[in-house]
Amino acid sequence: MEDSKKRRLEEETDAILTKRPKADAGVHCEADVRMLDTRSHLTMLFMGPSGSGKSTIVGQILLLLGLVSIEELQENEALAIADDRQGRQLAYIIDNKEDDHRLNDEMQLGNASFEIKSRTFTVLDAPGQSRLVPKMIKGAYEADLGILVISASDGEFEQCFSSLTQEHLQLTSAFGVEKLIVLINKMDTVLWSTARFEEIEEKLSSFLFLKNYFHSENVTFLPVSGLHGDNIEMCRSGTVRSLFDVLEAMDLVPRGDASAPFRMPIIQVYTNEDGNHVIYGRVCSGTIKKHDYKHDNLVIMPYQERPKVVALYCIKGKIEVDQAGPGDYVSIHIVPPHNDIHPGAVLSSGGALSRTKSFTAELRFLKTPARMYNGFKAMLHIHSLEVHNCEIVEMKKFTNGSWSGRRRFVKEGEFALCRIEVPEDYISIEEIANFPQLGELVLRTEGYTVAVGNVISWDQDEDVVMAGF
Incomplete structure (x- = not known):
């Protein structure tokens, strides 16, 4: 039995390798070109339930572009055999934590980069488990594009299109992502059934458009097989665009x-x-320009x-550059600072620099207790920052086209203008x-999203104003 599993994995790996480009295909590794790259740099967030094939598709993309060596793929095959996880050798390219493999647990927000003709992409692979939604949120705020992966296998879509998948879509929309590609994966397991594809497309479309998360013209559905690479780079048939075609x-x-x-x-x-x-x-x-900034131009x-x-x-510290702009991921080397710097801080220059403990936000309440009163506390997620025990201290209702009058409580589905205070440290x-x-x-x-919204104004710390920042 064990020998037969090993043979199946070896056969899968051999089939995968046949799709790998040859060395002279003209594909360059991400580290080879970035210094003078003028292509737009976009971030895509892969999301969906665990087991839908997100990581396998990302691994397949890297393989098809020649960014994975034969040795690395064979090493991943050995890991998959050792972990008794058939078909996971491609996923291990992005799920690169050995402990995560052994625990069958996607603990990290996977990260990879690749390039096509006119664009550079950073890929964020969100964990597909409810207890790890906070990690998914960290990717949602960075994303320009959402990629939802859903399995077409019999019973898997029905089982996996759960509240978690719906929450992923809700959060992605809340963080300003307007375009979505839905990859209906594992189509090879249903023999590329058009009826199955259209069934899933219809059910998902009804949900997405009913909830007004995305407009219909901004959503693209594609049938794919992540394991075999069909419709990723090349079309399986002349009537369907590939993922690369859509991205381009x-x-x-x-x-x-x-x-x-x-x-x-x-x-x-x-x-x-x-x-x-x-x-x-x-x-x-x-x-940010290397030769333009002075010692006092930037403030954390x-x-x-x-x-x-x-x-x-x-590119994660690989290429020194002269400048970087919107969408670029950068590593900035600085002389050791006087204060301890933590994730969630903001490197800033120009304009009014924010340092606050209270702000006003327009919120839409998604899931609440029967009634939610002033004094309610929750975790705040905003850009790369997480703050525990933030308190809603005041709420106003929207009537006759304006915010007016205090309200004692809100219910699910309602809007409110809320004043929120953060404990202890400034943000x-x-x-x-x-x-x-x-x-x-x-x-x-308590493991669910209470509200989404936008900051309307914030209260400036007087010390910042007096210091002339």
Whole structure:
């Protein structure tokens, strides 16, 4: 029995390798070209239930573009055999944590990059389990494009189109993602049945458009087989576009104005081998230029720390660059700061710099207790920041076209203008009108999403104004 499983995996790997491009195919690894790359840099978030094939599709993309070596694929095959997980060798390319394999648990937000003719993509592979929704949220705020992966296998769509998948779509829409590609995966298991594809497309369309999460013209459905690579790069038939065709033709640019004041929420902070601190994040607004910034041009808020920049890198520290703009992921090397810097801070330059403990937000309540009163506390998710025990201290209702009159409580499905206070430390956020990606928020408690909304205004800390920041 064990020998037969091993043979099946080996046969699968051999079939996968036949689709891999030859060495002279002209495909370049991500590290080879970035210095002078003028292509738009977009971030796509893969989401969907666990087992739908998200990671396998991402692995297949990297394989088809020549970004995975034969040795790496064979190593993943050995891991799949050892873990008794048939068909997972491609998924292991992105699910690259050995402990995650053994536990059958997608603990991390997977990350990869690839390039096609006119665009560069960063792929975020969201975990497909309800207890890991906060990790999915970290990817949703960064995304320009959503990719929902659904299994066409008999019974799997019906079983997996659960409240979790619906919450993923809800959150993606709340964070400003307007375009969605739905990959109906594992079509090979239903013999590429048109009836099955149309059945799933109809049910999903009804849900998406009824809830008004996405407009119909911004949603594309594609039948694919992630394991075999069908309709990923090349069309299986002349009547269907491939995923690469859709990505190439899509009218989409990174959110953010390159000429606006600079803002970059910090995703990660670490110390490199040279002793410099490295802050890693995605540029949401403005442009950072290596030769233009001075010692006092940049400020890390809310710490009011003025960093001394040593170097600027893209592609996870692989390529030193002269500048970066909206959509780019950058690693900025700085001299060790006076204060401890944590993820959720914002590297800023120009405009009013935010440092606050209270703000006003327009919220839509999705799931609440029977009635929710002032004093309700929840976890705040906004850009790369998470804050526990944020309190709604005041609510106003919307009547006759304006916000007026205090309200004692809200119910599911209602809107309210809420004043929210954060405990203890200051935070840095922005108004939705000025910096959308720093003003879109989610409130969650007890494992479910309570509300989504936008920051309308925030109360400035007087010390910032007096200090002249």
